Amino acid sequence: MKLRTRMGTSKIQALLFLFILTSCMETKKDETPWETLFDGKTFNGWSVKGGNAPYEIRNNSIVGKTIKNTPNTFLCSNKMYGDFILELDYKVDSTMNSGIQIRSNSLPHYLDGRVHGYQVEIDPSERAWSAGIYDESRRGWLNPLTDNQEAQKAFKQNEWNHYRIEAIGDTIKTWINQVPAAFLIDDKTASGFIGLQVHSIGEDKKEGTEIIWKNIRILTGELSKYSRKSPLTPIVTKNKLTIDEKKNGWQLLWDGETIAGWRGAKLDEFPEQGWEITQGELTVLSSGGEESTAGGDIVTKELFGDFELKVDFKITKGANSGIKYYVDTDLNKGPGSSIGLEYQILDDAVHPDAKLGNHDGSRTVASLYDLIMANPNKPMNPVGEWNSAHIVSKDNHVEHWLNGMKVLEYERKSEDYLKLVSESKYAKWPNFGEGNKGHILLQDHGDRVSFKNIKIKSIIKE
8 A cells, every 4th residue: 555655655756857848848928018110921011122132931031133234122111110129930952142231221322222321231142251240331330240159150051040139229239049159339320221132143153043932020128127138248330441441442531549640730649629439420619610729620641642531420400510521721831721622511401601602502511612512412410410421532533422422523733623713702822723632621600510520542643
């Protein structure tokens, strides 16, 4: 009798152990309030942009196929997303390259509508940078996986892979198959669509190779509650050169922290007042809206000939400033020195200069100050938001760009140029703007304006 009792107890204990073990093995139910982006049956809420590669629906999944003679193709969400957490699964042919676009845009003024923005890479090649972050049709690689071997090894060839992508504020984090992959801090774009890329292929590639996506879901609320910590050290792009910029010969004109490389336009050293450096921004302080005597303009110590210059700038209401190039600080030591060609910075909606100038509109933002008006349909962001100025000067051909759009161009030293100068306030300066080299200048016009990401590339003549 006692033996049977002990045997009965043992069976009960065994059953209890199996029950506990089974319970522990069961997958915990995900109570995250996900929103499904793809219903598994239709392309409702999605549109194709870019090329002509075909997409179809098969087994509750989206299938994209490569074709020749077409640029990159993107199946894009019609809805725009700012901050979010995105998860999805994909399977890719081992010969393909692809990616997931996030915070991306297609704008008429930017490369004729080309899709551009952050891309979470899909890379089945030996390089294995899947879940790294690339800036499509813009800056190139931002966060490769060069030093992240664990993430490189996490990709599963010819199998389903899982991505988690968090875009919250200026921070983008990715995971591949639960392994932390990328950690980027960058504030270039705050919102855009999500896109599934079918990459273009060359003539030597086979048509019809496939990439398949499924289980596409997004979270846009309570992000702090569901966000995960990443053990990776973040890559910060502010006032830094990207990988491609380094390869292509760009250099930082301002390091984001010190006054190295700059001096007052009328001084041997940097002004002691009138400018401040805070949180990676170089800011000229307000002094009432007139050209300041407190701080004054600042110039690079180095001279530049043919060049490309990129500067991000942010204005305050009614502000006036400028970026000058081919500046000669020795033309006139009195008031009005630091003469050079000027990329105008202005609040066109408020500042009276927008209605002045030797030529109509030639003092509006991005114009060649007092000489040539910028395209009036230019894409200027509102007061308080960052804008990107881009100036190209090569063999006397000069272009002004604003936020990715070319807004004017001219031929320096040409007859048309000389005529414009002769009719302007610059006529009294001989050979105005004709120097082969000059300083780059940031103007103190008495209004608060901030600058960052100041980069230059000297163009070597072939």
